[in-house]
Amino acid sequence: MSEARESPPAGLTEAAPAPSRILSVIDMGASAVRLVVAEAGPDGKVRILEEASRGVLLGKDTFTDGRIKATTMQATLRVLKGFRRIMEGYGVVHCRAVATSAVREAANRDSFLDRVRLRTGIEVEVIDGPEENRLTYMAVREVLGEHEMLRRGNTLLVEVGGGSADISFLRDGEPVFSGTYALGSIRMRQALASWRGHHDRRVLLLRRHIHNVVEDIKREMPLREATHFIALGGDVRFAASRLGGLESAEGHVRFVKEPDFIAFCDQLAGEQVDELVERYRLPPADAETLVPALLAYRELLLATSAEEITVPDASLRAGIL
CATH class of the missing domain: 3.30.420.40 (ATPase, nucleotide binding domain)
Structure with a gap:
């Protein structure tokens, strides 16, 4: 015998499920x-x-x-x-x-x-920059959920894009400092586009610029207090995949030890763009921006107390959705 189903009150009908x-x-x-x-x-x-x-x-x-x-x-x-x-x-x-x-x-x-x-x-x-930071933060929260680094302690959240780097300092999972800085990979690449000197000298100039910007960031954010480091962006996802970082159970996050990431960045910095294209089968446009982006992540990571870099599969687009 089937179970009786209670009827809605007179004059009311059950709401149909909202369509997708x-x-x-x-x-x-x-x-x-x-x-x-x-x-x-x-x-x-x-x-x-x-x-x-x-x-x-x-x-x-x-x-x-x-x-x-x-x-x-x-x-x-x-x-x-x-x-x-x-x-x-x-x-x-x-x-x-x-x-x-x-x-x-x-x-x-x-x-x-x-x-x-x-x-x-x-x-x-x-x-603007603050809205970029907000959307990035929302995307990370969606992927990492109740992970320890978003519940307690200090975390640095970084996305190095083509034009700028969006950086937020999280305390117990909530943003307390955020800013947009001139560490975009294309911006840095174009600043050195006219340089005709040796490759090593170009990389030295790039490292010096990044170091100076990070020193300015230190005056605005307590980077050294961060014990977790979350990095977003195609360049850092490439690095994490090449390094075979430990994946989360869901497969949406990779974890890479700090020494391994630093060594990989230094290795790539010694290679010319055409060498990166050939070795890693990268499109030339991606190879041109890879080293500037990774050197920015490297310098920021070293400015913190984090022992590994967390790379979620998240983006500004996911934050909007």
Whole structure:
């Protein structure tokens, strides 16, 4: 005999489960434009449906000439039109498109954004450093959950992007200091683009610049008090995968011992870009920014008391979702 089911009060009907929604995020960074399409279920859980990334060197223009060139604008429009077709195919109901330092600092950013809106129908929001830090923090919390480093003690959270480094100092899991600093890999690379001297001398100049910026950061944040170090970004994920860092049970986090990471950074710093391309099968654009980014992580890690580096599979795009 089946169990009786209580009827709703007269005049009321049971609410139907909320339907899933298809959402998307576009992240316009210094070296690429990236798309994530996801399904948000009624329970709040998000399932990634598709991810796409197209190399567009917006940062190379802005950090060299202070403005986005017409050719780069056209390349960006082609990418966004392609992303638009992908979103239409999935029936996306809401898209949030954001741009960071490469667009934020461009003298012609308004005309660029107007052209994007008129040609693609996509409204791009230029976000500032504090918003980048907030979104990054949210993404890390989603991946690490109730991990020890987000519940007690001091943790440094770092993402070295193409244009800048977003850094937050967490105390018992809550941000108490945060800032955006001139340690972007493309920015640093372009600052030395005209250098025609020996490779070792170029790396020395790069290390000196990074050291000076980190010394300034020390005056704003108590870096030495940090006993945990969380690093985000494609360059540090590459390093963690090459070093075979210990993976979490869920597979979304890698842990790499500090001496192993430092040694790997120093090894790569001694190699030319074409050597990195050949050895690791990297696209040239990625190989150009790898060493500047890793040397920035290296210097920041050494400024803390952390004994390992934690590399979650998290991003600003995940924070938006």
